[in-house]
Amino acid sequence: MTKNRDVSGILADVGLSETNSGSFNGNWVESGKERITSFSPVDGSRIAEVTVTERETYEQTVRKSIKAFEEWSMVPAPERGILIREIGNALRLNKEKLGRLVSLEVGKTKSEGEGEIQEMIDVADFAVGLSRQLYGLTMSSERTNHRMYEQWVPLGPISVISSFNFPCSVWSWNSFIAAVAGDTVIWKPSSKAPLTAIAVMKVVNGVVKRLGYPDIFSLVIGSGSSIGELISSDHRIKLVSFTGSIPSGKHISTVVSGRLGKTILELGGNNAAIVSSKSDLNIALKGVAFGALATAGQRCTSTRRAIVDSRIYDSFVEKLVKAYSSVRVGSPFEEGVLVGPLIDGKAVDGFLKAIDTAKKEGGKLLCGGTRLTVKGHEKGHYVTPAIIEASKGMTIDKTETFAPILYVYRYETLEEAMDIHNNVPQGLSSSIFSNDVREVEYFLSSRGSDCGIANVNTGTAGAEIGGAFGGEKETGGGRESGSDSWKNYMRRQTVTINYGKDLPLSQGVRFDV
Ligand code: NAD
Numbered sequence: 001m002t003k004n005r006d007v008s009g010i011l012a013d014v015g016l017s018e019t020n021s022g023s024f025n026g027n028w029v030e031s032g033k034e035r036i037t038s039f040s041p042v043d044g045s046r047i048a049e050v051t052v053t054e055r056e057t058y059e060q061t062v063r064k065s066i067k068a069f070e071e072w073s074m075v076p077a078p079e080r081g082i083l084i085r086e087i088g089n090a091l092r093l094n095k096e097k098l099g100r101l102v103s104l105e106v107g108k109t110k111s112e113g114e115g116e117i118q119e120m121i122d123v124a125d126f127a128v129g130l131s132r133q134l135y136g137l138t139m140s141s142e143r144t145n146h147r148m149y150e151q152w153v154p155l156g157p158i159s160v161i162s163s164f165n166f167p168c169s170v171w172s173w174n175s176f177i178a179a180v181a182g183d184t185v186i187w188k189p190s191s192k193a194p195l196t197a198i199a200v201m202k203v204v205n206g207v208v209k210r211l212g213y214p215d216i217f218s219l220v221i222g223s224g225s226s227i228g229e230l231i232s233s234d235h236r237i238k239l240v241s242f243t244g245s246i247p248s249g250k251h252i253s254t255v256v257s258g259r260l261g262k263t264i265l266e267l268g269g270n271n272a273a274i275v276s277s278k279s280d281l282n283i284a285l286k287g288v289a290f291g292a293l294a295t296a297g298q299r300c301t302s303t304r305r306a307i308v309d310s311r312i313y314d315s316f317v318e319k320l321v322k323a324y325s326s327v328r329v330g331s332p333f334e335e336g337v338l339v340g341p342l343i344d345g346k347a348v349d350g351f352l353k354a355i356d357t358a359k360k361e362g363g364k365l366l367c368g369g370t371r372l373t374v375k376g377h378e379k380g381h382y383v384t385p386a387i388i389e390a391s392k393g394m395t396i397d398k399t400e401t402f403a404p405i406l407y408v409y410r411y412e413t414l415e416e417a418m419d420i421h422n423n424v425p426q427g428l429s430s431s432i433f434s435n436d437v438r439e440v441e442y443f444l445s446s447r448g449s450d451c452g453i454a455n456v457n458t459g460t461a462g463a464e465i466g467g468a469f470g471g472e473k474e475t476g477g478g479r480e481s482g483s484d485s486w487k488n489y490m491r492r493q494t495v496t497i498n499y500g501k502d503l504p505l506s507q508g509v510r511f512d513v
Helices: 007-013 055-072 077-106 110-130 169-180 194-210 224-232 246-258 281-297 313-326 345-360 414-422 437-443 485-489
Strands: 019-021 035-039 046-051 146-154 157-161 184-188 217-219 239-243 262-266 271-275 303-309 364-367 386-389 405-411 429-433 453-456 490-498
Touching (some): 007 046, 007 077, 035 194, 055 157, 055 217, 055 224, 077 169, 077 194, 110 169, 157 169, 157 224, 169 184, 169 485, 184 224, 194 217, 224 246, 239 485, 246 262, 271 281, 271 414, 281 303, 281 313, 281 405, 281 429, 303 313, 303 414, 313 364, 345 364, 345 386, 345 405, 405 414, 414 437, 485 490
Parallel strands (some): 157 184, 157 239, 239 262, 271 303, 271 429, 303 405, 429 453
Antiparallel strands (some): 035 046, 364 386
């Protein structure tokens, strides 16, 4: 499969074997008889098996997580940061090996696979600094000899339910921040990428054990409808941070809010780039192509729509089609490949079905749109990335097809471009390519992009960890990773201290007894 390493070599490098426990709660638990097989999208082959977490083990995991929370939440935050610093260092040492496993299990190219681990390292660095900056505000009390301030208190055990396409970085966005905030974390990764989760947990928990901290990170593996439902309906889990599709997110949101629990929802996107005639077209071309093709269009921030100024539409689209024809699709282990496989056969079927619907709705297929057989990897899940000229009244372009399909639109005025841009249910990432300050400021105004992320002269994909990541509308409204997202993992407590010899009441209320 790879030039230098076979599958068993990749597994051995990260401490995995033919059959692996999918349950960690201080120890690896040989939980159940039921197993999940992890298949590689690269060639459709079976990689290894994972035992699914049984209900009893889940119960034990939650109880242990609560116990670990009691201890961990009392550790000073800067000291919690030291653990995360050491975890970041361990990930640095294992970056290449873990990156290779990501490529094998979800089909990311080498640089993207390693980028996934780099993102975890970046979040770890961020979390270390944050561990000394969990600030609250101080207010002036209206009462004499009173002090008022707010403090942030750890929340409790939380859970992270993650999607296949960021098989471990999404966990770290949540978990490293939650850990410095004093929470413990139960992770349910995607059943399509369980091995990456197990390998990461081995590295992370090796550090936790070595430094003698409580077992703050645990792992459960199983389907959304079994273990996922247990988590959503479990009142002991204070926050469910969910990353996945809009239908799953809507359901989880209903279940968790039904018990008045908290959620962070990071759901599907339908991201667009506006390309103005006043842009640097080389930057725009690269930004749109990378956004649409990276991770084979399987990023939540993938560019799914390009809205192009009619003055440059024909030449820009022609260049884009040409760029697509030069992009190599194939095994992520091969040098020069920029687009790997889709995750599974179902994803390929979804891609083909969307192309078919788009054509029926009047869309014009400009390139790609077919299943691709890659020599030596005949059972892999490859497609040729598609560009479709959108037609008026099309509906398929309003939904997220998690595959490399780019719809292109022509616009006459920026107002019209903005209408096309915002006329979808999702609101994750957006971008404009323009060197005209008026256009840029319009895009950034309240009449402009309605997304959680708005980029100028850089594409929709590839967010940095330092900003708060997330989207509006059906993307769910969640924010993770940078900025003040840490507040989601803590509860705010407003404190009033009376240090006087009287009991004055607020608003001048009198109560003389
Ligand atoms: P998915 O919704 O099929 O699964 C995501 C996770 O949810 C998995 O772990 C799955 O087992 C679990 N799940 C499913 N049903 C559940 C239930 N009833 N209860 C609890 N858990 C349940 O999504 P996917 O195919 O793995 O990932 C692709 C989707 O994720 C795309 O829509 C993509 O846009 C989205 N995504 C969003 C972001 C973001 O930050 N906004 C990031 C990555 C991926």
